[in-house]
Amino acid sequence: MGFRKISRDVKLAAIRLHERNLLSLQDILDSCGFSECTWFRILKLWCETSDVVNHQPSTAMRGCLRALDREDIDCLLRLVRQNPDYFLDELMHLLATNQFISVHFTTIFHELERADVSYKKLKHIAKEHNETL
DSSP states (O other), X not given: OOOOOOOHHHHHXXXXXXHTTSSOHHHXXXXXXXXXXXXXXXXXXXXXXXXXXXXXXHHHSOSOOOSSOHHHHHHHHHHHHHOTTOXXXXXXXXXXXXXXXXXXXXXXXXXHHHXXXXXXXXXXXXXXXXXXX
């Protein structure tokens, strides 16, 4: 079974049943629907923190931090639209001089991918750019 949220009350009830020896571990797992792995993770958290819910800030904030903020990405997209023939290292240099931010060219590549800028779209922009000249 995949990830599912288990309420705090069910976890606490399972801990109390186990501490008071009212049910065997297997009966607790069967009645609560826990796997052994989940049970021991809950028990470890209970022993370490006296709570069954992890309140760490790392669980609340998911994903990696972004090196470029919205303003930097807008500048990057403007640069690409002005001249779609730029190489990634040229874009890296332009970001360093215009936005005063130093990032690796793979970061620029990933941000262009996230902004849905593909080779096909760049080719189309370059074609439009050449027609206006």
